[in-house]
Amino acid sequence: MIMEVHQVQYTYSDGTKALEGVNLQIPGGQFTILLGPNGSGKTTFFKVITGLLKPEQGDINIEGRPLQEFSREELYRRIGFVFQDPNDQLFAPTVGDDVAFGPVNLKLPPDEVSKRVRDALEMVGIPHLINKPVHYLSYGQKKRAAIAGVLAMKPGIIILDEPTAGLDPGGVREIMQLLVKLNKKEGISILMATHDVDLVPLYADRIFILHMGHILLAGTPAEVFSRKEIVRGAQLRLPRVAHLAEILANRDHLAVAELPLTIGEARKMILSNVNGDVDAYGS
Amino acid sequence: MIMEVHQVQYTYSDGTKALEGVNLQIPGGQFTILLGPNGSGKTTFFKVITGLLKPEQGDINIEGRPLQEFSREELYRRIGFVFQDPNDQLFAPTVGDDVAFGPVNLKLPPDEVSKRVRDALEMVGIPHLINKPVHYLSYGQKKRAAIAGVLAMKPGIIILDEPTAGLDPGGVREIMQLLVKLNKKEGISILMATHDVDLVPLYADRIFILHMGHILLAGTPAEVFSRKEIVRGAQLRLPRVAHLAEILANRDHLAVAELPLTIGEARKMILSNVNGDVDAYGS
Amino acid sequence: MHIQDGFLVGKWAVAWYGAASVFVAKGVYDITQRTQKVMAYKPLLGLVSAAVFFISLLPIPVPVTGTSSHPAGTPVAAILVGPFVSMVLSVVALLLQALFFAHGGLSTLGANVFSMGVVGSLTGFGVFWLGRKAGLSLGIAAFLAGAFGDLAVYLSTSFQLALGMPGVHEQSLLRAFLTFLALFMPTQLPLALLEGLVTGGMVTYIAKVRPDILRKLGVVEDVEEGKN
Amino acid sequence: MVKDSYLMVDAFAQRDNVFTRMDARIKVSLSVLALTAVIALPGFILPLIIFALTSSLMLAVRTPLKIVLGRMLPPVILGFVVFLLMTFFHQGSQVLSLKVLGLELEIYREGLVLGTTVLLRIISSVSILLCLSLTTPVHELGYALLWFRIPRVIVEILLLTYRYLFVLWDEGMRIRQAQAMRLGYPDWRNPAGWKKAVNSTSTLMAMVFIRAYDRAENTFAAMQTRGYNGEVTGQRFKKTA
Numbered sequence A, B: 001m002i003m004e005v006h007q008v009q010y011t012y013s014d015g016t017k018a019l020e021g022v023n024l025q026i027p028g029g030q031f032t033i034l035l036g037p038n039g040s041g042k043t044t045f046f047k048v049i050t051g052l053l054k055p056e057q058g059d060i061n062i063e064g065r066p067l068q069e070f071s072r073e074e075l076y077r078r079i080g081f082v083f084q085d086p087n088d089q090l091f092a093p094t095v096g097d098d099v100a101f102g103p104v105n106l107k108l109p110p111d112e113v114s115k116r117v118r119d120a121l122e123m124v125g126i127p128h129l130i131n132k133p134v135h136y137l138s139y140g141q142k143k144r145a146a147i148a149g150v151l152a153m154k155p156g157i158i159i160l161d162e163p164t165a166g167l168d169p170g171g172v173r174e175i176m177q178l179l180v181k182l183n184k185k186e187g188i189s190i191l192m193a194t195h196d197v198d199l200v201p202l203y204a205d206r207i208f209i210l211h212m213g214h215i216l217l218a219g220t221p222a223e224v225f226s227r228k229e230i231v232r233g234a235q236l237r238l239p240r241v242a243h244l245a246e247i248l249a250n251r252d253h254l255a256v257a258e259l260p261l262t263i264g265e266a267r268k269m270i271l272s273n274v275n276g277d278v279d280a281y282g283s
Numbered sequence C: 001m002h003i004q005d006g007f008l009v010g011k012w013a014v015a016w017y018g019a020a021s022v023f024v025a026k027g028v029y030d031i032t033q034r035t036q037k038v039m040a041y042k043p044l045l046g047l048v049s050a051a052v053f054f055i056s057l058l059p060i061p062v063p064v065t066g067t068s069s070h071p072a073g074t075p076v077a078a079i080l081v082g083p084f085v086s087m088v089l090s091v092v093a094l095l096l097q098a099l100f101f102a103h104g105g106l107s108t109l110g111a112n113v114f115s116m117g118v119v120g121s122l123t124g125f126g127v128f129w130l131g132r133k134a135g136l137s138l139g140i141a142a143f144l145a146g147a148f149g150d151l152a153v154y155l156s157t158s159f160q161l162a163l164g165m166p167g168v169h170e171q172s173l174l175r176a177f178l179t180f181l182a183l184f185m186p187t188q189l190p191l192a193l194l195e196g197l198v199t200g201g202m203v204t205y206i207a208k209v210r211p212d213i214l215r216k217l218g219v220v221e222d223v224e225e226g227k228n
Numbered sequence D: 001m002v003k004d005s006y007l008m009v010d011a012f013a014q015r016d017n018v019f020t021r022m023d024a025r026i027k028v029s030l031s032v033l034a035l036t037a038v039i040a041l042p043g044f045i046l047p048l049i050i051f052a053l054t055s056s057l058m059l060a061v062r063t064p065l066k067i068v069l070g071r072m073l074p075p076v077i078l079g080f081v082v083f084l085l086m087t088f089f090h091q092g093s094q095v096l097s098l099k100v101l102g103l104e105l106e107i108y109r110e111g112l113v114l115g116t117t118v119l120l121r122i123i124s125s126v127s128i129l130l131c132l133s134l135t136t137p138v139h140e141l142g143y144a145l146l147w148f149r150i151p152r153v154i155v156e157i158l159l160l161t162y163r164y165l166f167v168l169w170d171e172g173m174r175i176r177q178a179q180a181m182r183l184g185y186p187d188w189r190n191p192a193g194w195k196k197a198v199n200s201t202s203t204l205m206a207m208v209f210i211r212a213y214d215r216a217e218n219t220f221a222a223m224q225t226r227g228y229n230g231e232v233t234g235q236r237f238k239k240t241a
């Protein structure tokens, strides 16, 4: 387990109970998605597990060690946090300076700093923007630059708060593919928050549903979305193709062995119904 | 035509050509969606047609009269503009004060002002929040309050910039249903920008695709999404069920007379394939 | 009100640099001390500085001349972050204005920092502090601070011009001073009133909507004003 | 708004040409040297020469006339007023006297010389700064200032201000437009409208300040997760070819 969270509670100073006993375990190397409606506590939870907010209660272990035993530097060499609004995160005047901020604070030699900056920008696909002032970037480019700033610290886990919010479909695909690449090729564990349900089955190994400061459900996308009522009760919905399959199963009595979550799965399900070889599909 | 736009061009002072000759016509009473990727000029276009930015070139007619002939007051009695971020728009300390801001500026008598405030809050479904300080509202409530502030001016057209951005699925449904109600019940023309493709076929009477400052396509959702290549070329995608149907038609040679855009249409298409009564469906 | 490059003779330009730097040094020292204890202070100042700079660029209508002008912003900055830190923020704002907006200048930076930053901050803060001691409400005290702060900037700029403009005061310093005073009067007097109004309005609004900010910045001590 | 032209200068400084590629420290030194010379030395020749040089530089990088006029005109007009004041009111040997509308105006030689000096100084010093800002991005200037031993705190705040001015500017303009659309800025030539406009302005100022304050919290958090230790511009990232 790269991260274990046990009974974490957090209350804001105005009395808002944002987290009321959150438990979760995240194995290393996985792509994990935290799904939750507005105000469910996703951002608060991320700030707690990155040490930015101190929980009143509960234990957090990173790589088996309690969070509070880490020095700041040790912690942020392991965990990177990408904020929702890239403007919060890009405070240096140019992209290169911003990405260099972390490595410089790690007191790396200048050569290593510039290597890391170039590598990180290369990974997110914007090496040519190195000397651009941040305010000339598009929103999608800012998102990438923010991720590069975190990558330059070479963390083992990257935590992203709604990385696709505000992006068009093309931009969403690009960012998600970038995250998959970081996860599969570089072996970085990814933990991201979102309320875009359709993204989940395409990318997640494991998902958690957070609702009103509690984890409602945990498991693979198939496991979680099979509990339709709970998902809907949490202001969320099923992926659109799952919704279609549900209607076909319930009203039209098609054979739907397992709710398809992606277009590929739905295609298989429909074909087996059209061709009548339901048994072959069910297996 | 409640709005006619002819060859509108706009260039920002740093030289960015945001609009390069936009043409469109919007009949009264319709629910119109402007679909476009990031940076395509949606926000710029809305600012131009609401008189916030002066186009270098082109004509804009509102209810048959040129835009520049309207006084500010006349214009904003007709057109309401809801910004993407409700925090930009809620400037009074409490919800009630904020909604009253417009009517007070119209110099309406106090009775009329408070009637309008109550009516507007009723319409958006938050009459109980009238005395709440704005910063205690949730994001979805802020969106509603912002819409109420515009409704209190009793405009004939409401223009909304990405009204569903940042909302969870439950919130998206609520806001869209509110807009449909305003459109169908109150007869207010709705013009909204989005890049959420799946929303379009559910709600729009008519859509426009904006790309790099040009209108690429215009028409009903069915007309527009039948031009798949153009839609994809504009950093957009088809609705998920349409994508599923496309794969079933092309690779698996199912009978797909017209690309289904909503879950209901897809259901019909699949059923007719399963039951083999393709002719009945095609008709 | 900024003095442009070329308006002051060399020796006065240098002299005002000297005078301003004493005060600014105190501000720099304060910030450095504070950052060592509260690391969040520097990003906070960066953002506050950007906000104050934005505020100083806002056009506000001046009815007399029928034009619009800009508030100095230093009185309100002094109220919010203290007079010496506000001076450092004024250095930043004036430097940025000189460098990419061509407002003011480099040779006159010292003079401008002195009038806008030092005099404006000290007057604004002093008036606000006295007003609060005298039991005035937050809004009224801020109004007076804005108005008198702006007036003080106007007086000191006129004085600097009278002293430092080549050959102007050879006959009579007083006469030159009065000439400049009269020259700027039509815009500066209403502007001072306006700066007071917007300063008062701004502080009142913050107290109403986000009293916690004023408490954290130490502008108000307890929750007297602006309870929701 | 007028300020758009200011932001144009920033955009212009991002272009690539011989002058933007030059080290900012050299440009700053040259500008300071030129400024000192213009202000300290008497005579008309030097300011004229420098103005000629800066003008040709601006021509060479093809500066739009809009920028040049936008930035030169206000100080030049002010300078011209001063020029008139000096020529008419400075005592000395009389050169010329005019009768305008029954008023006797006397022009003195010393005043004329002084007025011209001031006017030329203003024109050439503004053009020097204009050249500097048209060819040097602000972040480069910031790092040059560090090299010139300007206190680090000042430069750090300057760079943060520069970075976030654009963010706050956009936010502030949106708020302003939202106010305008609900008639928050009526005609201020009548007292009621004027009061409203002043009110809206102070609300706008407060809102931008509150936004800035809240953003600072997030920015600080973002800095912390990247090992912030009290220095914002720890070390400049070297340009790589």
Ligand SMILES: Nc1ncnc2c1ncn2[C@@H]1O[C@H](COP(=O)(O)OP(=O)(O)OP(=O)(O)O)[C@@H](O)[C@H]1O
Residues within 6 Å of the ligand: A012, A013, A014, A016, A017, A018, A036, A037, A038, A039, A040, A041, A042, A043, A044, A045, A195, B139
């Ligand atoms: N600084 C704060 N002070 C007080 N309450 C807060 C603060 N920040 C968040 N909250 C409250 O805590 C709860 C959880 O908020 P949080 O931002 O963690 O939710 P979220 O899941 O990230 O929502 P979203 O999807 O809208 O980003 C909400 O009720 C919110 O109103």
Ligand SMILES: Nc1ncnc2c1ncn2[C@@H]1O[C@H](COP(=O)(O)OP(=O)(O)OP(=O)(O)O)[C@@H](O)[C@H]1O
Residues within 6 Å of the ligand: A138, A139, B012, B013, B014, B016, B017, B018, B036, B037, B038, B039, B040, B041, B042, B043, B044, B045, B195
């Ligand atoms: N104030 C500005 N100054 C300069 N360029 C701008 C400004 N605002 C927008 N632009 C540019 O104009 C183009 C159109 O921007 P606009 O904001 O209208 O797009 P949009 O379709 O609303 O995008 P999004 O979906 O991201 O909101 C973009 O290239 C953008 O970078």
Ligand SMILES: [Mg+2]
Residues within 6 Å of the ligand: A042, A043, A044, A084, A161
């Ligand atoms: Mg959040």
Ligand SMILES: [Mg+2]
Residues within 6 Å of the ligand: B042, B043, B044, B161
């Ligand atoms: Mg937009």
